[in-house]
Amino acid sequence: MPKILLVEDDIQLAKNLMLFLTSEGYTVTHATGQAAGIEAFEGGSFDCVLLDLSLGDGSGFTVCAAIKAASDVPVIFLTASADEACTVAGFEVGADDYISKPFRPRELVARMKNAMRKNSRSSAALSCGNVTIDPARGIVTKNGAEVYLSALEYRLLLVFFSNKDKLLSRDRLTEELWSVSGEYVSDNTLNVYMKRLREKIEDDPQSPSIILTVRGMGYKAVDK
Amino acid sequence: MPKILLVEDDIQLAKNLMLFLTSEGYTVTHATGQAAGIEAFEGGSFDCVLLDLSLGDGSGFTVCAAIKAASDVPVIFLTASADEACTVAGFEVGADDYISKPFRPRELVARMKNAMRKNSRSSAALSCGNVTIDPARGIVTKNGAEVYLSALEYRLLLVFFSNKDKLLSRDRLTEELWSVSGEYVSDNTLNVYMKRLREKIEDDPQSPSIILTVRGMGYKAVDK
């Protein structure tokens, strides 16, 4: 149940929005002004912020800047002003999207989802199942315990985890791992590496649950 | 100079757009239909795709799906239809933004930048001097050429590059590399790794310019 912070001084509009968002399965917290917005943000943890540009006690830009300075939560401007300069300014203070009133509720939700999706993707750690890569330290863990991977195994896993749910052909994988150095490797080498990697990260290497084989096509990392 | 792929069947509109985008410093490739769009995408590497929804030989949705299945390049729909259902559908096939015509050029650019920024944030390269780490691929390059580092050498370099200009004590470094596994290593081991790392990344390993020795204190990566 994603938590949304709505900063909007038009009470009637806010009520309608909250009604709709709640019915879509979101938990909404409402703040009516700049100060209240920043305070609410600091007091709770949110998955997305909807921000009116013109607030009673100041501009939404200030709120956006404050939020972005402290976190990476997506911020979407909701505004009456469809002015181009305002839109550009909104993006410049770090907004993730900018929607002009009157907005259409389903589009709003689509844009919120989009912003949240993007945001979670860029978070530091990559994980899949119970296995996590911390690219900032070059370390792989499984259920919290470190798993030692060789350089090539690490790179192979990285390719999978940064292309989760995507089918990766054997050619593509071979390319990612070996083309850089310009060498050619045997046809079977990838098979062997897949086995070694699975041996280290899968609970049951015989019936993999993290990296699946797609016969005739390639492999694919899935998040069970 | 970011490279843009524009898929648009309205020739006049495309011309205008290309003129504008070029003047803003983008390199634009133009494809006029669905098939041509996918072909162009596969043939080149782009930083962003602008996609008309209604193409002569098919829908932009197909193109978007094809692109998203193969890569993470940001895709922005440009469309005459301001229809809400279309917008939602656009986001559902993985689009990064959806702009209705007539669009305002500066807003378009702001949204393009936004989409590209989000996208690249996940793979911020770390570099120092002529050496670069690409944490998203686990690869180190020096003057563009790949340098093969072993797992420990890679982690050592990662510690330095993510703490650029900071003095790192020998204890701290030893901890970062070996404490995870709980093992104790000889006092001299770090010296040996420093030598091996320098051998691979420094222009002149005898007088290092990337990772400096601070006698009695530790080491420090500097950006010359």
Next chain:
DNA sequence: GCATAGTATCACCTCTTTGTTATATCAGTA
């Protein structure tokens, strides 16, 4: 200059990684 502690380098050993070939297993199909 000499002593000293800190750092760099060397030679060496062991264990792992890397890539190969050979063989087994499996899924789909005639």
Next chain:
DNA sequence: TACTGATATAACAAAGAGGTGATACTATGC
């Protein structure tokens, strides 16, 4: 069911990683 191409596994050799102790160098204070 038997065949076939695709994938998995096993076993091996060569190269390299990882770690150690001994030795050489170097900055600094006496």
